[in-house]
Amino acid sequence: MSVVVTRLFDTYEHATQAVSELESGGIPHSDISIVANNQGGEIPTGQTEDVDGDAGTGAGTGASIGTVLGGGAGLLAGLGMLAIPGVGPVVAAGWLIATAVGAGVGAGAGGLLGSLVGAGVDEADAHVYAEGVRRGGTLVTARVDEGQRSMVEGVMDRSSGVTATSRGQDYRAGGWEKFDEMAPAYRAETPAGAAMPSPMIGDVPPVSVDPTQPRTPPTTR
Numbered sequence: 001m002s003v004v005v006t007r008l009f010d011t012y013e014h015a016t017q018a019v020s021e022l023e024s025g026g027i028p029h030s031d032i033s034i035v036a037n038n039q040g041g042e043i044p045t046g047q048t049e050d051v052d053g054d055a056g057t058g059a060g061t062g063a064s065i066g067t068v069l070g071g072g073a074g075l076l077a078g079l080g081m082l083a084i085p086g087v088g089p090v091v092a093a094g095w096l097i098a099t100a101v102g103a104g105v106g107a108g109a110g111g112l113l114g115s116l117v118g119a120g121v122d123e124a125d126a127h128v129y130a131e132g133v134r135r136g137g138t139l140v141t142a143r144v145d146e147g148q149r150s151m152v153e154g155v156m157d158r159s160s161g162v163t164a165t166s167r168g169q170d171y172r173a174g175g176w177e178k179f180d181e182m183a184p185a186y187r188a189e190t191p192a193g194a195a196m197p198s199p200m201i202g203d204v205p206p207v208s209v210d211p212t213q214p215r216t217p218p219t220t221r
Contacts, residue, residue, distance in 0.1 A: 004120045005152045006141045007161025008132040012036050012043055015138035018159035019075055025151060027142055029075035033094025035112060036138035038081070039185065043091045045079040085111045086181030087134045096141050111181050112139075119143070125164035130179040132167055135186045 009015035015034060023029055036043055078093040096115050112133060116126035119141070133139050140161065142152050 001146045002143055003146050003149050004141060004143050005149060005156065006116070006121055006125070006129060006139065007153075007156040007163065008129055008167055009138045009140065009159070009161055010136075011160075012138045014160045015140050016076060018140050018156050018161060021155045021159065022140075022142060022152060023074055025155060027144060027148070027152065029078075030095060031143050032075050033092070033096035033141045034075060034079075034138065035084075035090055035092040035097060035133055035141075037087065037133050037136045038089045038091045039136070041089070043079070045081050045091050084133075086179060086183055087112060087130070088185050090133065094141070095143065113179055113181070116141075122164075124168070127179040128164040128168040128171065131171060131176065132162075134179065134183070 007018070009018070015036065019029075019032055019034055022032055075093050079091045080093060082090050082092050082097065084090055096119060111130070113126050113130045116129060117123050121129070121141075129139050140156060142156075144152050
């Protein structure tokens with residue numbers, strides 16, 4: 001029985017570390033997919049075609065099916081540039097994106113959310129993962145036999161992968177409800193839109209002093 005294992009990564013480096021370890025562990029690159037937000041254009045790809053279309057209303061693609069499927073050099077050698085509704089520019093490779101591209105209308109074939117749900121990811125989880133990419137994250141998805149699930153989850157977790165359950169709690173704490181393909185590009189200070197960290201113990205806010213009140217000298221022991 002085949003299962004789909006997915007994790008969200010706050011950095012592209014952690015995601016590629018997971019991909020490389022999965023390939024080294026015997027998972028064919030044809031069964032791994034990666035989708036990384038590339039709003040700033042920092043991630044290089046193996047092809048130079050421009051992204052077509054408007055990422056806010058539909059998705060064109062400058063990548064061919066052959067590009068996003070990856071080649072003999074591994075999954076990351078096949079990275080292509082895409083535009084995904086509600087997400088914007090991404091670099092992607094693998095079966096998850098190739099399925100959408102193969103539909104004939106680029107990644108707009110249901111978008112990232114539709115591709116995840118179509119692959120068997122729980123719809124609520126798919127909303128979180130799509131939102132995570134929108135907020136600057138990188139998504140890694142692997143389809144494997146049930147017997148390989150634990151190994152794949154271990155690899156992703158060791159590489160700082162985050163589950164939809166964990167990250168969804170962070171998003172909902174900030175008022176988020178679901179991924180919206182028509183939403184504008186996300187702007188945030190933290191990677192993948194994670195909740196801002198709570199103050200550390202010992203971080204004491206400044207105390208205002210009323211100059212009209214007498215000051216009590218500190219006691220000594």
